[in-house]
Amino acid sequence: MFKWFSFIGLLMVAGLLAGCLPSPVHTGGRLTPLQTLVPQPAFRSAPPVAVHNPWKPDALPRDWRYIVLHHTASSAGSIESVHEAHIGRGWDGIGYHFLIGNGNGMGDGEIQPTFRWREQIHGAHAKSPNNEYNEHGIGICLVGNFEETQPSAAQLSSVKRLVGVLKNEYRLTAGQVIGHRDVKATACPGKNFPIGEISQTAVFSVLAGQPGNYVTGLPSEFQIVTVERSNVR
Ligand SMILES: [Zn+2]
Numbered sequence: 001m002f003k004w005f006s007f008i009g010l011l012m013v014a015g016l017l018a019g020c021l022p023s024p025v026h027t028g029g030r031l032t033p034l035q036t037l038v039p040q041p042a043f044r045s046a047p048p049v050a051v052h053n054p055w056k057p058d059a060l061p062r063d064w065r066y067i068v069l070h071h072t073a074s075s076a077g078s079i080e081s082v083h084e085a086h087i088g089r090g091w092d093g094i095g096y097h098f099l100i101g102n103g104n105g106m107g108d109g110e111i112q113p114t115f116r117w118r119e120q121i122h123g124a125h126a127k128s129p130n131n132e133y134n135e136h137g138i139g140i141c142l143v144g145n146f147e148e149t150q151p152s153a154a155q156l157s158s159v160k161r162l163v164g165v166l167k168n169e170y171r172l173t174a175g176q177v178i179g180h181r182d183v184k185a186t187a188c189p190g191k192n193f194p195i196g197e198i199s200q201t202a203v204f205s206v207l208a209g210q211p212g213n214y215v216t217g218l219p220s221e222f223q224i225v226t227v228e229r230s231n232v233r
Pocket residue numbers: 069070071125180188189
């Protein structure tokens with residue numbers, strides 16, 4: 001028994017000498033500032049790239065902080081039909097800033113801005129207690145019911161192009177591109193709507209040497225790419 005106590009005592013001395021036991025002595029080394037360990041936004045502070053924006057309104061820009069995505073939850077729709085439906089709800093016209101057709105009432109992938117976009121006024125599409133998302137959210141609605149079907153390839157291409165250009169123009173991050181269901185209890189824009197993929201769309205100048213997939217409809221010197229979420233803010 002005595003031998004065991006001696007053995008444990010020797011082990012503790014050896015441990016202290018080796019520095020593997022807790023020591024109350026401060027080493028005096030400099031601590032690393034926490035912020036140097038946190039990745040800083042890479043794209044947020046970068047100036048917007050010069051992308052042709054066919055939707056640039058004449059009115060002074062509003063303080064846009066979000067892009068809120070919706071579906072009509074119907075198989076067909078147009079600016080006129082949604083406008084009439086929303087007036088029927090007592091609103092002052094179509095509540096969205098953009099509507100993207102599915103070939104049933106509007107062209108497949110056709111993007112139409114509404115009076116709210118042209119005049120840069122608030123939306124009526126994403127009610128919340130403080131009305132933050134109607135006041136500062138660009139409402140984009142795709143015709144279709146994406147609880148039941150998928151957006152068409154043309155609609156996906158168009159919404160990516162629109163979101164990419166708007167993100168660039170208003171310095172919005174992927175996290176600021178949300179679905180209606182992120183604001184209130186609703187299925188909109190439907191379980192088959194790929195919000196994550198769309199939110200990560202960004203525009204880059206080809207001249208800057210960025211790789212990516214060309215999406216038709218942009219001037220040839222520009223392209224839209226979908227990049228990893230960690231690289232897009
Ligand atoms: Zn909605």
